[in-house]
Amino acid sequence: MSSTAPSSASRTPTSVLLLCLACMTLEGYDVIAYGAALPAMLADQDWNLTVPQAGVLGSLTPIGMLVGAVLVGLLTDLLGRRRLVLVSVTVFSLAMVLCGIAPGVPVFAAGRVLVGIGVGGVLPSIAALVFEYSPRQRRNLNTALAFVGVGLGGALAAVVAATVVPALGFRAEYLIGGLAALVVLPLAVRFLPESLVYLRASGQDQAAERWIHRLGLDPALIEPAGSAVEEQAGGRGRFAVLFARDRALMTILFCLTTFASLLVLFGLYTWLPQLMRSAGYELGSALTFLIVLNVGTALGPVAVGRLADRIGSKPATAASFLLAVIGIAVLSSPLPLGVLYVAVVLAGVGTVGTQILINVFIAGRYPTRIRATAIGTALAVGRLGGILGPVYGGILLSAQLPTPVLFYAFAAPALLGAILVALIPRGHAAEVPADTTDDPTTDPTTDPTTDPTTAASPS
Numbered sequence: 106m107s108s109t110a111p112s113s114a115s116r117t118p119t120s121v122l123l124l125c126l127a128c129m130t131l132e133g134y135d136v137i138a139y140g141a142a143l144p145a146m147l148a149d150q151d152w153n154l155t156v157p158q159a160g161v162l163g164s165l166t167p168i169g170m171l172v173g174a175v176l177v178g179l180l181t182d183l184l185g186r187r188r189l190v191l192v193s194v195t196v197f198s199l200a201m202v203l204c205g206i207a208p209g210v211p212v213f214a215a216g217r218v219l220v221g222i223g224v225g226g227v228l229p230s231i232a233a234l235v236f237e238y239s240p241r242q243r244r245n246l247n248t249a250l251a252f253v254g255v256g257l258g259g260a261l262a263a264v265v266a267a268t269v270v271p272a273l274g275f276r277a278e279y280l281i282g283g284l285a286a287l288v289v290l291p292l293a294v295r296f297l298p299e300s301l302v303y304l305r306a307s308g309q310d311q312a313a314e315r316w317i318h319r320l321g322l323d324p325a326l327i328e329p330a331g332s333a334v335e336e337q338a339g340g341r342g343r344f345a346v347l348f349a350r351d352r353a354l355m356t357i358l359f360c361l362t363t364f365a366s367l368l369v370l371f372g373l374y375t376w377l378p379q380l381m382r383s384a385g386y387e388l389g390s391a392l393t394f395l396i397v398l399n400v401g402t403a404l405g406p407v408a409v410g411r412l413a414d415r416i417g418s419k420p421a422t423a424a425s426f427l428l429a430v431i432g433i434a435v436l437s438s439p440l441p442l443g444v445l446y447v448a449v450v451l452a453g454v455g456t457v458g459t460q461i462l463i464n465v466f467i468a469g470r471y472p473t474r475i476r477a478t479a480i481g482t483a484l485a486v487g488r489l490g491g492i493l494g495p496v497y498g499g500i501l502l503s504a505q506l507p508t509p510v511l512f513y514a515f516a517a518p519a520l521l522g523a524i525l526v527a528l529i530p531r532g533h534a535a536e537v538p539a540d541t542t543d544d545p546t547t548d549p550t551t552d553p554t555t556d557p558t559t560a561a562s563p564s
Contacts, residue, residue, distance in 0.1 A: 117247055118320040121238045124297045125231045125251040127289045128194055132224050133258025133399070134282045135197050138204075139163060139217065140375040141259075141266035141395055144388055145275040147379075152210065156379075160499020163375040165214055167491035169221020174484065176222065177229050181425070185307070187299040193230065194286055194293065197223025201283030205276045216279075232464075237300055238320075242414075248461065251411030255457055256403025259374070263395040266378075306523035346475050347482060356479065358465050358529045362422075363487030369429060370456040372494030372515060373398070376502065377449075380515075384436075384508045397446050399452020401432075407472055409458035418466035419526060426523035429455025430516045437512035455519065460487075470529075477511060490518075497532040 139162070147154050156163075177189060184192070200219035207213035232248060239247040262282065269277050298320060304313035347356045377398055381391035405425075413421040432451030435444070464480055471479040501514050 106497065117239050117243060118298075118322070120296045120320070121234060121298060122247060122251060124289075125235050125292050126254045126257075127469040128190060128227060128231055128293065129251055129254030130261070131194060131198065131254075131282070131285055131289055132227055133255035133402075134262045134285065135201050135220050135258070135558040136166060136255075137259035137262040137374055137395070137399065138201070138266075138278050138282050139166065140378060141262045141392065142278040143375065144378050144382065144391065145266070145270050145278075148541060149275065154210070155286050156503045158210075158498050160375070160496045162210070162214060162217060163371070163495025163499070164222035164492045165217040166224070167371055167488055169218040169223075170225035170228075170491065171221075171485065171488040172218075174481070174488070175223020175225075177226050178310075179306060181230075181303070185299050185303045186234055187297055189230045190227055190234070190297060191293060192291065193223045193226030194290060195223075196226070197221075198283045198286035198290075201279045203283075204285060204552040205279035226532070233299060234298075238298070245532040246407070246410045246414065246466075249407045249458075249550075252457065252461060253403045253407060256399045256401070256405070256453065259399030259402055260396050263392050263399060267389055267396070344478065344482070347471075352401060352471075355470060355530055356482065358525050359463070359470075359479070359483045362484035362522050362525045362529075363460070363463055365518045366426075366456075366460045366490070366496065366523065367487045368421040368490035368494040369433075369519045369522070370460060370494065370516060371491040372498045373433070373452065373456060373517075375495040376498035379502060380436075380508075380511055383502065383511065384439075394445070394449050396451045397448055397449040401450035402457045403453075404450070405454030405456070405458030408454060409462055411423035413462055413465060418462055418469055419529065421465050422459060422462040423523045423526040425459040426519050426526060427455070428452075429459065429519040430523065431455075433512055433516040433519065437509035459519075459522070466526075466529075 143159055143163075147156070147159060170172060173193070180189060185393065197220045200216045202225060203219065204213050204216035207216055230253060235248050235251045236244055262278065265278055265281055266275075269281065298316045301313050301316065304310070304316070346352070378388070378391040378395050381394045383390065386394070409421055409425050428451045432448045432453075432455060435448035436452070439556070440448075463483070467480050467483055468476055498515070501511050506514070
């Protein structure tokens with residue numbers, strides 16, 4: 106199979122970065138909205154939600170994200186990344202409106218699944234566009250800047266929950282998030298470009314040239330970056346290569362690391378306000394902690410992206426996990442408010458920031474022909490952690506454990522993640538570093554974020 110890609114962009118088009126940031130802000134709001142509105146939903150006597158039921162509802166969005174990631178793999182070649190972003194944002198925004206008008210739990214549950222499907226579709230497409238339209242030396246940083254939107258959106262969701270929801274009810278949380286797309290979508294339709302890799306692969310060279318001229322990029326981007334690279338799996342399937350004797354341990358460790366990361370991320374996002382209430386804080390103060398968490402989520406990707414570019418993915422990823430451990434563990438103690446806010450920021454840095462680093466780390470440890478499959482496999486296993494996280498938190502809170510034990514129970518998976526990262530063996534000399542290839546996301550199964558998003562996130 107022949108594969109060619111445009112040369113690396115010499116600069117990042119500002120419109121691409123800002124629009125991707127805006128889309129990720131919508132995504133971050135919609136993912137965090139449930140955790141922000143959950144205390145009000147639990148207090149609503151018409152719904153009569155129990156804590157275990159709330160945990161199950163919280164797991165529906167990560168389930169939808171898993172489905173959305175699969176759909177991206179099926180639809181990328183048909184629709185292209187730009188259309189997938191537009192369709193995905195439309196889906197999760199309409200789903201938020203559905204949550205806001207839901208007459209009861211069943212319809213609300215369907216809306217949260219659809220939110221996840223939309224988020225799962227937008228994350229890989231946004232990450233791929235940012236990666237492709239960034240110079241090699243800024244790819245980590247630009248991806249991190251785009252995923253600042255996850256934290257911004259999450260912080261906005263917490264602000265709305267603290268200021269608007271007490272007066273208008275929890276439904277306002279979801280309606281505001283859904284209707285915000287009316288601002289972002291028209292701009293994205295007008296200015297968000299299509300992937301040059303997709304346009305070239307589908308024979309649309311003239312369309313690629315139009316976007317290059319419109320964005321003021323180097324015309325050389327429409328030419329192949331050197332001769333075509335022939336990469337074959339040597340008669341073996343990609344999964345067989347992932348789990349071959351020389352890579353099996355590394356692949357398993359990456360899968361387990363991603364599982365631990367997303368378990369902590371989604372568990373904390375869903376239950377932090379309720380955890381802080383169990384620690385004796387009023388609802389308004391508890392939601393302030395969620396706002397601060399998302400400040401850390403916004404700052405974290407930029408900080409860890411720069412760190413990874415300097416010291417390498419492995420030590421940066423382990424350090425990011427340990428920041429989460431420290432931040433969550435400190436919350437178990439009745440310390441001065443300023444110290445607790447710093448701890449929450451560290452927890453935010455160590456959640457979304459960690460997941461972004463893991464994806465880049467994986468990309469750097471596998472050859473191009475199986476890189477996308479490696480990332481997709483780790484994220485598929487990791488989504489199970491994201492699904493388990495809200496349920497895990499619900500079980501802990503239902504058990505009425507002492508407050509310090511609750512926080513230690515959330516810190517434990519992050520500590521396990523740091524240990525797993527330390528156990529990952531050194532890469533093979535024959536592997537191609539992630540920052541020396543033009544686009545490790547050309548395979549439609551790639552999901553190099555989060556969301557974060559995707560995330561990561563976040564999201």
